[in-house]
Amino acid sequence: MxxxxxxxxxxxxxxxxxxxxxxxxxxxxxxxxxxxxxxxxxxxxxxxDADVALLPGVVDTHVHLQDPGTPWEGFDTGTRAAAAGGVTTIVDMPVDSCPATVDAASFAAKTDAARGRCHVDVGFWGGLTPLNRDRLAELAAAGVLGLKTFLTDPGAPDFPPLPVADLAAAADDVARLGLPLLVHAEHPDVGPAPGRAQPGPVTRYADHLDAHPAEREAAAVDAVVGAAVRSGCRLHVVHVSTAGGAQRLRAARAAGLPVSGETCPHLLCLAAEDVPDGAVEYAVGPPLRDRANAGALWQALLDGTLDMVVSDHSPTGLPEHRDPGAPGDFASAPPGIASVELSLPVVWTAARRRRLGLTAVAAWMSAAPARLAGLGRSKGAIEVGRDADVVVLDPDATFLVDPGALHQRQRRTPYTGRTLHGVVRETWLRGAPAGGGPPRGRLLLRPG
Known part of the structure; x- marks a missing residue:
């Protein structure tokens, strides 16, 4: 045959x-x-020919497609952008859509919104809040790939943060379901020193960082590690942004605890020193840190402390009515950098500067995220038995980031005007071209 x-x-x-x-x-x-x-x-x-490289399709396990119920990024534009950037699988976050994905009914609303509109394969994380710990089993039975919780308020009325004191018990609940628990690790009780909070708009990025100290992440990672010790649950820290957070994960992993962590292109490749005051297109949570912290994140990738690089594509962006000439307020700007389409070129540009190869990039952006989501048998590698998800990358070609040429709905990006290496020539999804024609992505549901 x-x-x-x-x-x-x-x-x-x-x-x-x-x-x-x-x-x-x-x-x-x-x-x-x-x-x-x-x-x-x-x-x-x-x-x-040898002018292009064939990589496994990128697996992005941290994507916010705020669909259904919001005017932000939907499954059509978000997955079309993913395919254009060489991403063949995404896992959608449970917060920001209306309703949030916190029970079987809201999960059904999410999958109904996705069905027939996806240009890449799509899986889903479910949400864990103080209000739905008795509904986790129904989310697992419905097909979520894991659960996600916040230790600080994400700003969604139907997704309150989990008290830090309840994390270990919640991890016990998740462990019984055999799922990973992803944690947004910022400790709510660690904040700026008394008297340092600035009244009124925050236009200086330095003041914004003062309000979000690095110690907040370190304290939260300590809580995650403690929960892993008590529960044995597979715990994963999303968007690690600091040297302190990475150091705590390094020690925990050396001790054999079932914890892991990810970081993001913007945390590796953008630095606080370069953020202009008022430039709220750089607003993201946790915030961009300085070059020393970014360097520590690269070292954590190289020594295996951090497993993966994922986008945290969050296209809430800036208010449409904002005067583009007015300085932005970091305190009120909706946080989020929309980058699913640019993640591979951004990371490759920085990696090649460090004399790293495409094999490392594929390990961080394809293989490890696939394992986290339980998709390691079908996604994440060019290997017999896997789906034929392949990105054709011209690693030496460059392009200038033009927001008007992006496929994502939110065109504002801190990468505007930057020259990046790595042009995606083609994306193959299960052996067929992706992104240019009718949606052919599948929904990836964990067997209940």
């Missing part, structure tokens, strides 16, 4: 490193990997 597709590449990033191979695809799955010139009869054969 002929194969459906063969992709021949001189530079194919596999778990064994970059290789010149042919990738044979049947019914959307990789069924054979052979030498570049292997005789593999197929209906379609596409050959690539």
């Amino acid at each position: 002929p194969l459906d597709l063969v992709l021949r590449g001189r530079r194919v990033v596999t778990p064994q490193g970059e290789r010149a191979v042919s990738v044979g695809v049947l019914d959307g799955r990789i069924v054979v990997i052979g030498p570049f010139d292997a005789d593999l009869p197929a209906r379609t054969v596409v050959s690539y």
Whole structure:
């Protein structure tokens, strides 16, 4: 029987490193990997020279698609942007949509909004709040891939933060379901020194950082580690932003605790020193730290303390009515950097500057996120048995970030005008082109 597709590449990033191979695809799955010139009869054969690299499709497990019920990013635009950026799988966060994904009914509303509108494959995290700990089993049965909680207020009325004192008991509940628990780790009881809070608008970025000290993350990670000790639950710290947070995870992992952490392109590649006062397109929670903290995050990736890089695509953006010439207020600006479309080029630009290779980038942006979401058998690698999700990247080509050319709904971005390396030439989703035609993404539901 002929194969459906063969992709021949001189530079194919596999778990064994970059290789010149042919990738044979049947019914959307990789069924054979052979030498570049292997005789593999197929209906379609596409050959690539060494000017491009074939990577496993990016798996982005931290994406906020505020659908249904908001005017922000929806499944159509968000997943179209993902495909344009080489992302073939996303996992949607449970907060920001209306309703938040906190029970079986709201999960059904979420999946109804997604069905038939996704250009990449989509999974879902469920929410854990003080109000729904008796509903977690129904979320698990409905098909969420894991649960997400906040230790500080995310600003959603139906998603209150979990008290830090309740984290260990909640982790016990999640452990019984066999799911990972993701934690937004900022401690609500750690804040600026008395008298340092600034009244009125906060236009200086330095003042904004004073209101969100790095110690807030370190204290929260301590609480996460303590919950892991007591519960044995698989705990994951989202968007680690500080050296202190990374150091605590390093010690916990060395002790064999079931904890992990991620960081984000903006936390690695943007620095507080470069944020102009009033430039609220840089507003994000947790905030951008200084270059020393960014350097510590790179080191944490290199030594395995942090497993992965995910976008935290959060396109709440700026109010449409804001005067673009007026200085912004960091205290009131909706936090979020919309970057699912740019994450791979942003990370690759910084990685190549550090003389790192595409194999490392694929490990951080594809393999590790797939494992976190329980998708490691089907996603995250160019390997026999996995879905034929492949991004064709021209690693040496550059482009200027033009907001008007982006596919995401929220065009405002701190990357505007930056020159990035890594142009996505094509994205293959289960052996077919993604993003340019009708939606063909699937919903990835964990068996109940």
